Amino acid sequence: MAANTGGRRARLRQATLAEIHGAVRTLLVERGAAAVTINAVARQVGMSGPALYHYYASHDELVGAVTADFFRELAAAMEEARDAHADAPAGSRILAACRAMRAWAIAHPAEFGWVFASPISPLNRQSDSPRHQAGQRFEQVLLDLTVELWQTRPFPVPDLADLPASLREQLTAYSASIEGRLPPGAAHVFLTCWTRLYGLLCMEVLHQLDFAYTDVEPVFEECLSGIADVLALDRADRPTA
Numbered sequence: 001m002a003a004n005t006g007g008r009r010a011r012l013r014q015a016t017l018a019e020i021h022g023a024v025r026t027l028l029v030e031r032g033a034a035a036v037t038i039n040a041v042a043r044q045v046g047m048s049g050p051a052l053y054h055y056y057a058s059h060d061e062l063v064g065a066v067t068a069d070f071f072r073e074l075a076a077a078m079e080e081a082r083d084a085h086a087d088a089p090a091g092s093r094i095l096a097a098c099r100a101m102r103a104w105a106i107a108h109p110a111e112f113g114w115v116f117a118s119p120i121s122p123l124n125r126q127s128d129s130p131r132h133q134a135g136q137r138f139e140q141v142l143l144d145l146t147v148e149l150w151q152t153r154p155f156p157v158p159d160l161a162d163l164p165a166s167l168r169e170q171l172t173a174y175s176a177s178i179e180g181r182l183p184p185g186a187a188h189v190f191l192t193c194w195t196r197l198y199g200l201l202c203m204e205v206l207h208q209l210d211f212a213y214t215d216v217e218p219v220f221e222e223c224l225s226g227i228a229d230v231l232a233l234d235r236a237d238r239p240t241a
Helices: 002-031 038-045 059-083 090-107 109-116 130-152 165-177 184-205 217-230
Strands: none
Touching: 002 038, 002 059, 002 109, 038 059, 059 090, 059 109, 059 130, 090 109, 090 130, 090 184, 090 217, 109 184, 130 184, 165 184, 184 217
16 A cells, blocks of 8 residues: 555656646746746646745756756657668768757757756756756767767868867867767867857857848758768768758
């Protein structure tokens, strides 16, 4: 009987957590990030602010948990696109995952902005936080594919001696943090491609390109073509959208 009671309580708690996360998303999408306060979320789910603290100890903890949801959702979309081309070369799967990332971003601009254009609190920078762990799953999608490409068809990398000393040190540290799966030069190429993609997506989702473009897809495809050039992908490995 005690086990059944515990299981029921766990299910009820999970249902309440899902309702809380849904309320956060509704407030975010309909009213913006500033509207996501403990009291506003509590009102949405029919409880008091103090009652919500039984589920999350702080606003930062709540933000981290919901951000983790968004990271997992985005990573799943990218993984699905990758796996839909399971027999294709790594380069083709990289481009498919990038396109899936953009599709998710433009379909969920509020969530994308919440994840990528908001400050990260010290709590959510901790390696054991749900946000950090879900973010690592997202990071691994493109990192794993780039490692696979590097191992099977190495792409050109810069001479580290030509890079500023500070950059060399940071690339060496990053390479060590991923257990040397990409050497510093290859890590530089990977991070350069990532920041180029990320920067364009942020500008599109945050409407920073509206002054010039009404349709950013060709610009995005041009960006992907540039990334494909940097990664030395064969033309046959560059399927169009």
